[in-house]
Amino acid sequence: MPFKKLHPTIQEKLENLEITSPTEIQKKGIPVIKSGANVYCTAPKDGGKTTALILTTLQKLKFEPVGTAPRTIVLVENKEKALEMYDAFVKYTRYTDLRVYVGYEQLHIDTQRSEIFEGVDVLISTPITLNKLFLLNGVNTSQLKMLSIDDAEFLKQKKSYTALMSISQSIEKCQFVLYSEKIDPTLKKFESYFMQYAKKVSI
Template sequence: MPFKKLHSDINEMLEFLEITTPTPFQSASIPVIKSGANIYCVAPEGSGKTTTLILTTLQKLKCEAVGTAPRAIVLVEDRNKAAEMYDAFTKYIRHHDLRLYNCDEKLHIDVIKSEVFEGVDILISTPKILNKLFLLEGVNTMQLKIFSMDDAAFLEQKTAHNAMMLMTQSIQKCQFVMYSEKMHPFLKRFENYFMKHAKVISVKGA
């Protein structure tokens, strides 16, 4: 069964990449993410979580650049994960005008702030750098539509957890999607904060 009801540009890119059939996890999760609800997406490695994150982000942004403020944020554990996510996104948006930005920790925070200010649609960052941007008022969240957390087990770390709690307090009307291999108890506790009324999509096999 092919991917259903995705933006025509996404379907064209899937065809170009010869991705024709969604995984069981993608079939279960993509329609629910498209609904706009806060969601915990739980599935083992190899289930297609990263591709799901990319496709639903592009769908949410309608594959077009708008304004200057980020409309999607992707939070990752570290600099290496950020680079991997950037490369994964690039495969899907290379022929579009969507502006993708990786907040590389090797850059000075003032450089990152100025480059984000020039205009970004999708922002990829670690908690450390994103929190610095928030504290410096270097990222405008007024247009933010979707905030995704990749392999969210890293949020158990105290510094990442605290940064996440501080950042989400200032975000209004945004969909939060948390991806993880397991439904860790500490992740469920976020329901009391920014993951309100969250649904759980759990697929055991890849």
């Protein structure tokens, strides 16, 4: 059972949330993501992809705040999705020392930059906002271990796609995990760039 092999604090949080058994995508996907490979995770809507993203992110960080530079980044489509993702993370990180920060287009970029500099472990953002931060040297990627993208179908939008391609070129080394309902041609194209040798987990 994937949950049994996760960090004790995660198991405790799952118990508090009364989540007792993994969904199919969590059962198949979590062990592959934990291996450190780049992964395409595909499953139907409400299949448990977002929870898999949160659990594997927290597993990677082991609930320990380290330094000031983000060690994991989570990309989403827009402000609404960013705030939803933040709320979902807080269910697991409340009463811990992990620092989760959320940014989006409507929040002033200088505000985001100064707040991120104070220290974050998980950075939730949109590709467009994150790319702006990169261009302003507002995010240090030297400690980055993992970049996950939730409901990645939105990358069909040209601005988001272009921003992600720019971001990927600024990152020297990290694990990329894309979550979607299916691998469409846009997402498949990433295999030629930052998703090389990616494993595919599908339900």
